[in-house]
Amino acid sequence: MxxxxxxxxxxxxxxxxxxxxxxxxxxxxxxxxxxxxxxxxxxxxxxxxxxxxxxxxxxxxxxxxxxxxxxxxxxxxxxxxxxxxxxxxxxxxxxxxxxxxxxxxxxxxxxxxxxxxxxxxxxxxxxxxxxxRGEWIGAIALSEPDAGSDLASVSTRAVLDGDEWVVTGRKRWCGNAKAADFIQVLVRERDPEPGESRSNGLVNLLLEKKRGEFPEGLTGYPIDKVGYHGFLTWDLTFDGVRIPRENVIDEADAAKEEGAAAERAGFAEAQKFLNTARVHTAARAVGLARAALEDSILYLQEREQFGHPIGDFQALRFAVAGMAAQIEQSRAFYRQVAHLIDLGVRCEKEASMVKLEATEMSVRVTNQAMQLHGGNGYTTERQVERHWRDARLTTIFEGTSEIQKRIISDRLLPRSPLS
The missing domain is CATH 1.10.540.10 (Acyl-CoA dehydrogenase/oxidase, N-terminal domain)
Known part of the structure; x- marks a missing residue:
């Protein structure tokens, strides 16, 4: 390559x-x-x-x-x-x-x-x-075959048996699961009461494990992906996996230890994680787009047609200008939202906005980069196809672009009671 x-x-x-x-x-x-x-x-x-x-x-x-x-x-x-x-x-x-x-x-x-x-x-x-120290690297098991964007529909069940939770169910899209030191698993400990939100009754459990192994009761297979290589992404089956009763991940209770007032809610903790994850995804999308731009600039100076580097042709120069402007815009936006999070500002809407804009931008820019590379862009001889493959995923994980639009619109335009 x-x-x-x-x-x-x-x-x-x-x-x-x-x-x-x-x-x-x-x-x-x-x-x-x-x-x-x-x-x-x-x-x-x-x-x-x-x-x-x-x-x-x-x-x-x-x-x-x-x-x-x-x-x-x-x-x-x-x-x-x-x-x-x-x-x-x-x-x-x-x-x-x-x-x-x-x-x-x-x-x-x-x-x-x-x-x-x-x-x-x-x-x-x-x-x-x-x-x-990098000695506690984990995996997150949120999604299920029938619960991806709709995490409130999680059905993997955890039942207390003495001093242990017994977990049964299936999780999908769990990256790094086998290589991890632990898996943080979103499970349902009870069904919601009539009139309660479906998210009630969810809890995050901490499954400790050895790197490169699955504990008793946990099996899985790696999902063959188009891109996003570097670690394996797993489809997991929990068949009576036992987790110590005290291994409850509870950001709110941990905050109380530090003097903050909060209530435990597994779904809310998952959402809090996703807010930071969405800004992080925006940053990764900017990195991919920038890679595609930088590789394209080199290629436009290297490749010659009609006696000139193709970077001399105005149409291609304008394409580069547009790519660079979009990248700079998304970078400024993700840094602004990250700054707000560090200040402690609630910014669910903004996190969704920047995730939406930066990832869709990354798909456009990497796609344009492949076009600028011509036939060479559609080979594995150049890095640009990797940037394009990985950028395409950013519009899907941590909540699809459509889910981000729903989050944003629900905060801008309240739904009527009948909808």
Whole structure:
């Protein structure tokens, strides 16, 4: 596969003059972004070029490097060994990693304190420290064959049997399940009462496991995907899987330990996770689009027709201009929403908006990049087909574009009682 050479990168992200810097810019963030960009181009991209065509998994050596850099704990508090930074930095690093291989940006989401909100404070602090060190990397089991966008319809059942939950059901689209240290499973502990929301009775359970193994009662098979290689995505069957009673993931109870007032709700916790995940997906989509743009700029200077580099032709130059403008717009938007999340502002609508706009943009830009590459774009000899394959998924996971439109419209235009 022809690679964008790390020593000759196309810098479409040259910083603006100081007077034009956004209010969230800091020298520390600029330094972190530059570090992430070098790492992505010099260490991640060569691995992606080798393994993605083989549908290979992220090697342990690359996970070790991510851990050494501290990026599994970007959002983990410093007192627990993390970097103590925010969603902004998490998304900024993820954009750079996705520019090389989206899976490396995605594996970060399987840490960042995920699977640590247990009731026991000492246990929680221990898991946070492991998360920051890259020793507590998980998987999320939310979706089911009949419950994807409609998580309130989750039917996987958890029944208490003494000091253990017994889990039975099926989960689908669980990335990294077998390679994980734990799986966070959304289950139904009771049916809703008449008049209650269908989301009532849901709870998140923490299934601890060994990397590379499934515990007794859990089986599955990897789903053969078009793209998004780097780790396997699983269809899982829970047949009496036993989980300790105390292994309830409860962000609200954990918050109470810190003096905050909240109520436990498995569905609400899943939604909170999805808000950050949607901004993270927007950042990954920007990284993919930027990869397609940078590769296209190189190709337009390399490819000659009619005695000229095809980058001399106005139609193609205008296409590049449009691609760059769309990328810059989506980047500014995801950074704004990440900034709001870090300030503690409720922004479900904005998270859906940026996820919708950035992912649809990424599909348009990567599709345009394939067109600019002509026949070469429709081969596996160029990276652009990988960017296009991965970008297409971003409009589907973490809630489809249609679900984002529903979330946005429901907050802008309340439904009538009869609808």
């Amino acid at each position: 022809t690679s964008t050479r790390a020593e000759d990168p196309v810098d479409v992200l040259a910083p603006p003059p100081p007077a034009l810097l956004p209010p969230w810019h800091t020298p520390e963030r600029e330094q972190l972004q530059e570090q992430a960009r070098r790492f992505a181009m010099e260490e991640v991209l060569p691995v992606a070029d080798e393994l993605d065509p083989q549908k290979g998994e992220i090697p342990a050596s690359l996970l070790t490097r991510l851990a050494e850099l501290g990026w599994f704990g970007i959002t983990v508090p410093a007192e627990n060994g993390g970097l103590g930074l925010g969603v902004f930095e998490y998304c900024m690093v993820s954009e750079e990693l996705a520019r090389a291989w989206m899976s490396t940006a995605s594996i970060l989401a399987r840490s960042q304190g995920l699977g640590t909100a247990v009731a026991d404070a000492d246990r929680r602090h221990e898991l946070l420290s492991r998360s920051a």
